[in-house]
């Protein structure tokens with residue numbers, strides 16, 4: 001398998017490993033937004049967040065919190081971002097699901113360039129109804 005993150009998880013490629021347990025691993029991003037930028041991912045290959053099995057999500061989120069706490073306590077940034085890019089359109093470059101945790105500093109000039117939209121008329125209700133309809137008609141996606 002050519003996945004760069006699977007190579008790290010198997011021990012076939014080098015990385016600064018911060019923490020790992022049976023289901024998830026945290027490493028430093030080699031191209032950080034700020035020094036101390038962490039990546040957390042499941043040990044089992046999953047292309048996007050939606051491909052991570054439910055039973056692996058708890059550890060993925062727990063490790064994300066543990067490592068965020070450690071990063072914040074040790075580096076003392078006044079803020080942090082946690083985000084995950086899923087799909088090429090969203091900026092995903094390694095197709096092994098991962099969360100980014102990056103320190104943030106006042107006036108660090110890092111910004112997502114967003115052009116926020118306004119819903120017209122009943123458009124917001126229609127979007128909500130489309131999503132709710134899927135949830136209501138797919139009991140396999142029961143929310144716990």
Ligand SMILES: [Zn+2]
Nearest residue numbers: 003006045096
């Ligand atoms: Zn992988």
